Amino acid sequence: xxxxxxxxxxxxxxxxVAVNSTLLTINAxxxxxxxxxxxxxxxxxxxxxxxxxxxxxxxxxxxxxxxGTATYYATIMTIYTWVAEGAWFALGYPYDFVVTPxxxxxxxxxxxxxxxxxxxxxxxxxxxxxxxxxSLPIFNMINLLLVRDPLEMAFKYPRPTLPPxxxxxxxxxxxxxxxxxxxxxxxxxxxxxxxxALGAKLNTWTYRWMAA
Numbered sequence: 001x002x003x004x005x006x007x008x009x010x011x012x013x014x015x016x017v018a019v020n021s022t023l024l025t026i027n028a029x030x031x032x033x034x035x036x037x038x039x040x041x042x043x044x045x046x047x048x049x050x051x052x053x054x055x056x057x058x059x060x061x062x063x064x065x066x067x068g069t070a071t072y073y074a075t076i077m078t079i080y081t082w083v084a085e086g087a088w089f090a091l092g093y094p095y096d097f098v099v100t101p102x103x104x105x106x107x108x109x110x111x112x113x114x115x116x117x118x119x120x121x122x123x124x125x126x127x128x129x130x131x132x133x134x135s136l137p138i139f140n141m142i143n144l145l146l147v148r149d150p151l152e153m154a155f156k157y158p159r160p161t162l163p164p165x166x167x168x169x170x171x172x173x174x175x176x177x178x179x180x181x182x183x184x185x186x187x188x189x190x191x192x193x194x195x196x197a198l199g200a201k202l203n204t205w206t207y208r209w210m211a212a
Contacts, residue, residue: 009206010063014073017056021077023084039180046137046184047191049101053077054132054192055199057107058124062203067115074107102139106132121200129196133188137181 056077057070081100110128117123 006206013202013206014056014060014063017059018073018076018080021052021056021080042137042140042180043184043187045101046140046180047133047187049103049140050106050133050136050184050188050192051195053101053103053106053136054110054129054196055202057110057132058128058196058199059202061111061114061124062121062200065119067111067119070107070110070114071104074103077103099143101136102142103136105139106136109135125196125200126193129193130189132196133190133192134185136188137184141181 053074057073060073061067061069063069078100085100109131110124113128113131114120114124117127
């Protein structure tokens, strides 16, 4: 019975994290439509998506102990988001209004690290977490290439940006050398490691709860 309870709890966590990942994505992902703030939004998006991916993927991967599970998890998130995009489409928005993050290649790097280090949990946290944070903003630049004329879309489907009292006199175009990928990768690489450690620790906590 306890084994069944543990497994049920684990799979429940996986579903909860994957569903919440999708919901957070829908809120974080329309960075293209912030026009003046697109680069800043892209950085925030990159960090939120890399940390969100790594916490669920490493949790699921260490639970099964099988390299490849992180990629499977990222695939689930991707499919969920495609379904959510379908809902936006049904409301009359263009299909690429909500951009699906490119999670899968970063999750593959996490799996590869776990496999290459012979299932070393700490290597997966440190090396795998760093690789996810570094790579996700790079892979997500694909989205900027695929969306039809971002500026035209932004004006056609305006999004709320900032309240008037916070709106800058002119957009901060040159900040951070105008490189959202570099800033997103740097911040993501640093933050993904402790979040990966948290995902790994969730396994221990779950077993403790179930053993009580």
